[in-house]
Amino acid sequence: MGLAERKERDKLELKKTILEAAQKMLLAHGQDGLSIRKIADEIEYSPATIYLYFADKDAILHELMEMGFGVMNEYMKDAFAQKDPIKRIHSIGHAYIRFGLENKDWYELMFNSDKPMKHIEKCCEDWDQGMAMFASLTETCRQAIEMHKMENVEEQILALQLWCSVHGLVNLALTERLEIVQQNNSQVLIEKTLDAIIHTIFKK
Amino acid sequence: MGLAERKERDKLELKKTILEAAQKMLLAHGQDGLSIRKIADEIEYSPATIYLYFADKDAILHELMEMGFGVMNEYMKDAFAQKDPIKRIHSIGHAYIRFGLENKDWYELMFNSDKPMKHIEKCCEDWDQGMAMFASLTETCRQAIEMHKMENVEEQILALQLWCSVHGLVNLALTERLEIVQQNNSQVLIEKTLDAIIHTIFKK
DNA sequence: AAATATAATAAACAGTGTTCAGTAAATAAT
DNA sequence: ATTATTTACTGAACACTGTTTATTATATTT
Structure with a gap:
């Protein structure tokens, strides 16, 4: 089942990417300057994608x-x-x-x-x-x-x-x-x- | 200049009305639930009007x-x-x-x-x-x-x-x-x- | 009656979180 | 190899937000 595991890793990978972008934004512009759409922009995914990784x-x-x-x-x-x-x-x-x-x-x-x-x-x-x-x-x-x-x-x-x-x-x-x-x-x-x-x- | 004074009073009147609606909203729904558009709705004026009374x-x-x-x-x-x-x-x-x-x-x-x-x-x-x-x-x-x-x-x-x-x-x-x-x-x-x-x- | 000043607004701009139907690609089953 | 299914993703919409500006309607002066 090495394949399923790689998949799982990839999912975690993107989750991490989202959080890194979020952190970057938090530190640069504060909580008010942190928006899901801007995160999506930063990581070059659509906003909807983020909702596949976070509620x-x-x-x-x-x-x-x-x-x-x-x-x-x-x-x-x-x-x-x-x-x-x-x-x-x-x-x-x-x-x-x-x-x-x-x-x-x-x-x-x-x-x-x-x-x-x-x-x-x-x-x-x-x-x-x-x-x-x-x-x-x-x-x-x-x-x-x-x-x-x-x-x-x-x-x-x-x-x-x-x-x-x-x-x-x-x-x-x-x-x-x-x-x-x-x-x-x-x-x-x-x-x-x-x-x-x-x-x-x-x-x- | 009684007329100019009445005008002045009317302006203050509406300002007071805005603040009363704002207070009502603050106490009912907190700072997050307080929006200019909802205030405008409540007092039956357009949102733009509020900007004639508050910066x-x-x-x-x-x-x-x-x-x-x-x-x-x-x-x-x-x-x-x-x-x-x-x-x-x-x-x-x-x-x-x-x-x-x-x-x-x-x-x-x-x-x-x-x-x-x-x-x-x-x-x-x-x-x-x-x-x-x-x-x-x-x-x-x-x-x-x-x-x-x-x-x-x-x-x-x-x-x-x-x-x-x-x-x-x-x-x-x-x-x-x-x-x-x-x-x-x-x-x-x-x-x-x-x-x-x-x-x-x-x-x- | 015409000119001016005041008050209010519709509509637009640029943004927000969130949802959902639909698509394209990868995998599984036949 | 072909079909079926699952997975990953997105475009577009919904319902909001604060704020600005050109325009209109009303009231006051001249």
Whole structure:
């Protein structure tokens, strides 16, 4: 059955080509500049062909989202490797923010857009990479709580507290709300705020 | 010149009618379901007419955003009236989150969408209501810092720390990221996280 | 009554996601 | 080798979107 297999490979091949064109467009023109017709144009197929490989646009955005987590993991690798849990939290925060600011379109897809989530609902899938990342953060928080002998602190709540802070910070920055409210150098402002967040939690 | 004035009034009248139809659509079907052609249909004018009253769709979304701040102010009124600055911060946080969760489409427009911001840039206007709200929060932080004799805490940074936390929390909830990561009752989770944020900052 | 200014629009342009009937080519069965 | 069937693909249409422009109808001035 070598023939059937080659066929299968060819199908995957075109699917990959579509996704590559989609990624190129996302990075060049953002989610708004990403259209199925333009993808079709780019890969020199008709728009209808794309629907033989993806259920709809949401499905494409979902796959792009998964690719985005791949990019993010690169940013987070070193941070998660840190031994000391509190230093690790600091590094994770920094890496998270840096990823967000440097990859607006990936970030949008992974943490804001409802379109990949719609696909997840439709197909009864999971937001598994997001869940995995949060689980890792929660585990780091557990270690930090243990190490610092913090009382009455739930690891889940602490993890969420950290996540929503950096998530909010990144979003305010990406949507131009920060620089309008405060003319200061945004980069420095963000840095100082992240430091403040972590310091207030783990102050000695 | 009573006639010219009546004309002027009539122009404002139709502008108001357009905005009312737009608001109705926003609340019924969200920003995606809000189209100029549907507004035109609703008010029984041609789409082109709307462009005699608004430069483009961004201008309409910007006016809606301003209306959104009106709605939000209702939510915040009691909170800002609190005497004790720390209780006030708590109340503001609660009111902010409640507003966000109960008014997804307003919130989106005010704090996430780039379209009203594009209009602000184009017309060299200000995000004045957003700035005013942040200024009030900053002033409350100044009072809290003074009262608690907190050292090495900048009011601006503290205000931003609070804002980005609740902003992040609201966004995670509105985009369905919360309930996926954590199956617990989201409402309770949010409540506990807000309490934790404020407790870690102002712990005795 | 004629000239002018105002208000509204029909129609077009260029784009979007998506569906479906139909075609051409490759494979399978006879 | 010829026919039948499956597979891969597409043209064209549908129902939308924001926006512009030339034109028309109405109202106001002269």
